[in-house]
Amino acid sequence: MGFSPWLVFLISVLVQTSAILADTDPRDSSALTAIADNWKNKPSNWNGNDPCRDKWVGIICTGNRVTSVRLSSFGLSGTLSGDIQSLSELVYLDLSYNKDLGGPLPAIIGSLSNLQNLILVGCTFSGEIPKELGQLSNLIFLSLNSNKFSGSIPATLGNLSKLYWFDLADNKLTGELPIFDGTNLGLDNLTNTKHFHFGINQLSGPIPSQIFSSYMKLIHVLLDNNNFSGSIPPTLGLLSTLEVLRFDNNPQLNGQVPSNINNLTKLAELHLENSQLTGPLPDLTGMSALSFVDMSNNSFNASDVPSWFTTLPSLTSLFLENLKIGGQLPQALFSLPAVQTLRLRGNRFNGTLTIGSDFSTQLQLIDLRDNQISSITVGGSQYSNTLILVGNPICVPGSNDKYCVAPGQSNPTAPPYSTARNCSALPTPCLSNQLLSPSCICAVPYRGTLFFRSPSFSDLTSPTTFVTLEQDMETKFQKLNVPVGSIAIHDPFFDSNNNLQMSLELFPSGKVQFSEQDISDVGFMLSNQTYKPPSTFGPYYFIGQQYSFTNDLAVPSQSKKTNRLPLIVGASAGGAVLAVAVIAIAIFISRRKRTPKRTEDRSQSFVSWDMKSTSASTAPQLRGARTFSFDELRKITNNFSEANDIGNGGYGKVYRGTLPSGQLVAVKRSQQGSLQGSLEFRTEIELLSRVHHRNVVSLVGFCLDQDEQILVYEYVPNGTLKESLTGKSGVRLDWRRRLRVVLGAAKGVAYLHELADPPIVHRDIKSSNVLLDERLNAKVSDFGLSKPLGEDGRGQVTTQVKGTMGYLDPEYYMTQQLTGKSDVYSFGVLMLEVATARKPLERGRYIVREVKAAVDRSKDLYGLHELLDPALGAALAGLEQYVDLALRCVEEAGADRPSMGEVVGEIERMVKMAGGPGPDSASESMSYASRTPRHPYGGDSPFDYSGGGMPSTRVEPK
Template structure:
């Protein structure tokens, strides 16, 4: 009896030990469900146990998953409901994965223990759900740099714990929400929040005075580049903790509040490019003010304010076109930190006297376009730039040798800061490697630091960048991070007055990072754990680049030693019990693995040697063997590597006949994109048209997925429109390409059997052959229309933002008119050479807003590509634009069919004096001449990448 009790206790103890070591079953199930949804997951996902085997990006407390952080992993897919069953999750960070798309589901509100929700630089779109306000412990909410639309959820006001709120660089619209009574929340309830980042959206309406109060502890208030109107409320002066305020590039008007000088902690104040009126406020006492931008407003004509010389911390003063008059006091130039003074296009007069004791930090005084009559420097040399062009002092007649300050200085061609090598000689590295500051060849993790406010303006001074470099090196030092050294280069200002800096972080002890290393580094930026030196730099956002060079992931852990120890201790009887249990477990696991393989492998029952049953009827496409393709590509050599995407790589191959082919090879053994792989084989093997790329065959053996296409030598239409390919596209060639692409899509809709809806018409999927004939490519998202689906197909929304039909998005009902909408966007891209979404502006909306049919070229000269708008032969442009705008009508019923579109493009070509059925060149220069020197290939970036959702480019995303 005693031995039986002992044996039972031992078995129970073993069982408890195994359970304690394993991940909670619900959490494990949720993570494995994500594996079915997401592509490009880290290499050790899928090993035995998420917590025990330390899956990349997963942290656990006991058996519960508490952290899911996978930034910069090139993930693709959508955020599914499975994540929201991780009830103990405290951190969710999927930043810098543009392939994570779709809407943010309302289920996010179920993660009640979430502290950090960070989705920076993904591909999300649609409204931010109100359930976001149901996260009672949230401290960091970063949803910036996505494509979110709709209003700011007022429910965010319920999150009293919120410290960081960043919704910048989206497409949010509507008014700023404030509370309405004790039960309706608003942003004014966030009295403990330090950061309001809402720049680069489409917010409109007045700024509510209720938004601000003396209880608030804000330090960064960023609403730049929106559509806000009305006055800047005086309640802003109550928030005395503010350090950075940006309301530039809005439509604010009326007088500035007189109590702005209450903001004695303010470092940066940006109010340029509004419609502000009235007198300039008195800023006396703002001793911390570092940067002041007030340009392009309509202030009352006023003399230079007496408070200018009292701003003891001022480095940058920019007040262009602000109706300033009078003479600048010489004492102003004595401010010891002054670097930049820009007072262009005002009415300043008298003598410019810089006086003695001028700041040794001063770099430029730009006073062009004023009424200054004299310049007095008493013969003293000065080292800074003075610009007095278009002033009376520079307009005197008879001056044979103009003074230096009377000519515009040439553009500064001297290189700006770049991290120097550390007492070593840099190597000349190959294979994409870069020499680090310590002169080691490696594959760095790269990205761009974007500073939304600065406390200096002299980009030629190395001091701030050296400080930043040292700060980065100290923070990311080994062993806290696997970083050997950091490098900065190419500082530059963008149109939003943000400082951009290219950053490279080099791996420690090897030539590349593993997945865990990149995840940890990227998360330090996305979560704002890294903080730059506040002496020079204000708030920032990091934009991580995809990392292409991961080393092998961590090895899977083994529990065999545990089993041996248990067997030795328990004896033969316990070993027998465990073996039985292990056998049952192994059998179930094998069955589960077989089912998973069957589900994930669309060709599990497909024998390519047969031609009946479930096998696709392949017409013209044949099954290649792996060894054949290995031979044709010289063992998939680097020399034949011509592109890559999320699925894997593309190689150039040469068949025994000498024919060139393009071989698209998925990541070996991954089976990711399997359904798209099958779709493309089944569809392309049935379609044959000169304007559709030809599928020659496929390979499906040894765990490989490969598609073999005709080789299309002149890249994508996107490459040519952007200038990357070196191919010059005049108006005639653009019409020819449009017609070819339209004929290809019309064939799919009207002549293919069954009809096919492409679902991803875009410029990267239009390829150009040696004579610049257009070929429609990439059928991974395409959908055949069966007899039972005439009219529409109800399906999950897929496509590319910017080209996506809003009617399809709203109804989830796919029709041929969805392709027509995408083609209309493509036509606008062809005449403008702009991406559909560029700098937050949607091309359809831009054309619709600016279009005036009473004027030449419909008043679109500033939007059209100069090659067209200034060309001598651009007949038919206006009719082409009319056709494009009909294609992007809100209702599909109002759009033409592709067959009708083809006929209209043919008519436009005839109007332009072209023969739409001619294969010859369309101008004095042949197609071959136009393409000469082009060395880019279509099978790169997103041209042939499989997509399970909305692949987003680095450009800004917007939905019509």
């Protein structure tokens, strides 16, 4: 049955009336609507067809044309539609920090002739960079870093004569740097560009000499972590404006460093480490601005101590490791006024090490391991900071001198910096989605990670350095009228790419939570480099996390205060017509609508379960969990809107909700045909309602109203351990942080085994069932397959096999006898997954078998270099003990495996060995790279092995 002609006519009239009333050019309105159709999680007030008049969040208009789109950290997912071409007046496009926004970048974007800033930092755009971007003749700011772009840099980008900022770092780009070839322009034509940021790619070939000339205005040249070959061109010495130079970590870069490098008198940071450079050690005489020098691990000719060692007044950090430099170190080196770190290990320094009484008060570390120093003289007061002489003749066997002890034993490093919060006891704790600001106010911060690509300092123990940054940010944000009240920084460290990382939290001013428009403004300030840090921090970029907005903070639509009386009458009439049309359509649909059938087990309400029970054990036993009505949950999730959709799985979807108290919750709604039936649903209610531990996810309540099966959990914001290991969450975990996460998970499982009454076997321990809260504390989740044990006193139960392929205990699979040792096996697999970041079972390769076959206890790191996750970092204290424990957990016989209590004890010792506070500390373990994850409750569904059939893929226990 179709719509009647009169109804179609009336709707058509109303649409035309709406277009007449609109402030926005119809081309822009249609384009934004089409673009938004490809996205999830768009701003809450993107409704209607008038973005300019209704002040859509992130949209700025000039007249009736859209000139700016700023939507960083909104959690947008999907692709960028080619409809972007219709926004012909667009000047600014910023879609940064939306980690699920990707796919190819539409080539048609090259038609936006007015575009000045194209900023897509921290998304997942892939494919080749469109050559059509070279048509954007007005482009000033091009930032495509931290995506997945591949292929070569288009030569057409050499047409961007107005370009100031050019950032393609942290992608998968290959090929050579394009230069003018007689026909096509290249990067050597970009004489107004000041920033070449091309690091962390796979670029190759020689560095062309044409790319450097006296016409260039470059201040930052970052070509680090690539595959460039050949020598450094002597034209480098023509860049008189250069301040930061990074050629480090190009293993095929060779030849001599140009002798005219000391013409770069403005250069502050020089990185040449980890290459194959040859010839004499470069002469840095006269480079008075130089503060950071690293030329370690090259093939320079053997030489004596160069004269320029003591002539660099700004020097803070000198890294010259493994370079065969000989002679006696000059005493004046230790007296340079700004010097902080001297890393000179692996050379041939000899004679007496003399540190005079006038050594710099900022000098924190002197590392002279593996040299030929025979004696030491320290004038005046004893040098009390870190001095390492291990591997020198002065350190004879059995020496107890503190200088002869390897780092990590009696030379502890200072704990990572964290902004002080000197607050008296609060009357009530902060809500789960809030943190305590430095101003001692509970609020929801905007969080992310700052990456400083070349700071001029190396000492991370001085609080003054980071307090200065905090104060500078607060001052500049306030001057720009951005509602940031206070700023917190914590956990600074140098990552494997020699970038200084630190976690950043921005707290709102005068309110508990930022609005959507606030996040649009703040994100743009950081992605667009509007905020400039103090010069000592050097070039930076920021990766923001998705910000969680509560429903009541949505930005309302606003109308302009103009005289629309002549049109209001027509609009009112059209509205009345539309109302009639809508009512007619609603009646028509309601009469045609059929009630969907429900399976029998889903139609059972909690009341019916209770009434049909024949024993007390068949009804859910509640201790603390509350019951919700379906209407309550529909309200707190905004009618289960797509905007609140934060995950999905075989059981259905998970939605973010906000209780009337302000508490954020995760609402897991089962659907017809779900892999989770009534038994698993009831099991999770019964078990979670009576277990309470900081490392076990909390059940807030459940709903069995209106034939629904819904569970309500605490909201855990930082995704799953699996997402962190695969890089999907943006939460980066180094070795120490992973140890603390594993320890937290072990404590959760040990609690289930040893303190729950009766004991509980989880049966589905895996990385997607370990959640990470705002402080990266681990929380064990998903108890749908769990079983209580011990009622018969034997600590085991015969049951059909259930679990997830790759984690499943082979003994349990063969005997169907479930014990706590089955969880121990799964936990051992999890430990191996954490160390390798590999799936337990993938393409026939079983991680347990792979590690067992590769282990060689006579080698460093047990010979597991090829299997270990490269993102772990270099300091892996306790790794051998960790691997031993994991392999004990995956012994074939359960009797040979440790208990979870023993596992906790051993991992605690490893955490102490690795250094730093334990997992119960509030802020020590946070390190975010990019982008807030999809919510953890949308994890994998387990393989359910039941009955007498064999699984389709055999679990290999060895």
